[in-house]
Amino acid sequence: MRRNLLPVLALLLGTLFLFLGNGLHGLLLPVRGSAEGYSNEVLGLLGTSWASGFVLGCFYAPKLVMRIGHVRAFSGFIAMIAIIALTTGIFVDDYAWVGLRALTGFCTAGTQMIIESWLNERASNESRGTIFSFYISITLIGVVGGQMIVGFGDTLTPILFMCCGIFYCIAMLPTTFSVAASPQPLKSVKLDLRQLYKNSPVSCVGILLIGIANGAYGTLGAVFGSRVGLAPGSIAAMLSFTIFLGALAQMPAGKASDMTDRRYVLASLAAVAALAAIAILVINPANPILLIGLVAVYGTAANTLYPIAVAHANDFASPEEFVKVSGGLLLLFGIGTIIGPTLGGPIMTMFGPYKLFAVTAIAHVGVAAYAMFRSRLRAAVPIEDRGPAPGLSVAGHPVNTPEGLQLDPRANLQEERPAPAE
Template structure:
């Protein structure tokens, strides 16, 4: 009882940050699914809808890179307010201008704002969390974000995506994310983590981590952007599409723990190969299975999600096994930026392929990425001996990479605030 009381007291000052983050992720989950659905209803091509994902990834990477400098100039509260307000504006403008020529740059601006807002919340959490409770806080933060994203997607089952309601709801929740931090008495933190992309250093540290995270970025962003388009084109209802998009994320979150425990005991590259094979098998079922029943489609996509959304933390853990002490933030932040590059390439390729060859092209794209990942992993398995279990760091459960920032790595690392380079 005493421990429970202490835990409650330690978490109470962070409630405003958790609530603000939940509103932010709820709006992001809803916005990310309503756009491809509405675009499908408006007759947008799969290529243009794929470019929405490309725009988001470009904006998100830019947000991770540029937000620290912006915050250093105007402060956390002002920057956070601007990010949330601009994100809300982009949603409403998307409702006014129903054309991909406007939606794509708006989606890039939305990605920039979302990344910046998430970094600021995570910086606050990092500042206000004691070392002894950092793991608990990070776990709660991860669960809050997962639940909020899922709820944002599932709310689409409650109405018609052809109207204006869900755009307005997403904008409202972006604005609501402003309130907890604006009204909180929590002191603002120090400068944000700033991470540069050093490809040579990352490659020297772990070639497989660099290549694998690029392939996972291609695969996961392709699915995240175009899953709703695929679902609509194979005849799923709006409710079924929401399940088709959200269940894989839940399955991936659930799979992280057993897969992570296995990777702590075995060569992480072998675990990565195993999850890659499972993902490839799910890809092939979608391509050649000829399934039309919603139950079978959702069951197979759950297997797909359990594999693909558990890969990223295994890759990060493997890279950090070979890294120099104290470089966790630089390694994790650099891999996140490479994931972002993959997120730019994947939706574009798959979108144009779906326009030309049909909905199965989505999983042809992910299958191609998974095959390349498997081939490279086997090559690297022969080139470099495995580490003994005693030399490994502990596996860290993490949010999906799409919702991670360099500040996520800082919070997960339990590192002091002066570790790594800060602006």
């Protein structure tokens, strides 16, 4: 294992600091915005604009990288993210933050694509699984660690924004000083909704709805915590618990989906997430421990849905379509994360902060109902013809860009088995 990781250890260290900055900045903005009295609609637009920029980055960042090279593009992207993080701490303005957040999303897509392509270039077939698993773990540690830092600082001062800038600058160093050859040109993935739906209606519709639910909670969860009176440290703990417990639930959920019709597992977990959200709506818990506990149950179920939906789509895809299908679903998920916060913000303003979970409950009920409906219309792929369920997502979001899908060891595994019959 040491031999496999040593060649990419510096790059993985840079990845850790990149996600530390992402986790800290992503939570700091809504917490500070709530303290400044920004409206729920504006705070929701922070997530909408970031997701919009990320989706655009998946399309257009590869063209920029091919034009100027990996190292210069990475340095430019990360410098822009650092400048934006520092600017948001100095220039506190709601609409300026929304615009800057879109640019952050675009640059984040670019930086992740470069890191993932670099890792993919250095990984052999024997070490791919080890490197992929370690990369997933690094992203999880980074996001949770960055969020927890919020509880140790004053969100009303520029200090934490300065910490973001420091983390981002450190993340730039490994690739800047690396003497390794640059990886091959990045690949862009086209989004073909018609083909995606033909391949797997459940995954196509389900991932759009999962994106709506996770986008709403992921963007407005911190706003919800602030509106119901949680301290910044409690908000960070609430969000981090959902990520950590969701990560722990990935393996048993994936194993369950490998042993039966994935649509049953998808429907069951979506139903659990919906019931937890409804419980929060009905009880309106004032006790912070009870509230965080219910949100943790919600997050544990909700954060397992994306990988299972992707696995179901790949069960019906031919081996050469793995990256294309998974990449298309990733971009479709991004569309959902644009819709979710846009709906959630106004609903919270009109009906109160707890109604955020009405948005997620409706989306998850839709996932469960549609999965069960489609299970009656189409037979499941035989267990022996399936590939393994994918690895985890972080905070209910896929950790890979389309380029990073090449790093996934399942891309090789699917080449070794025949495509399942319809």
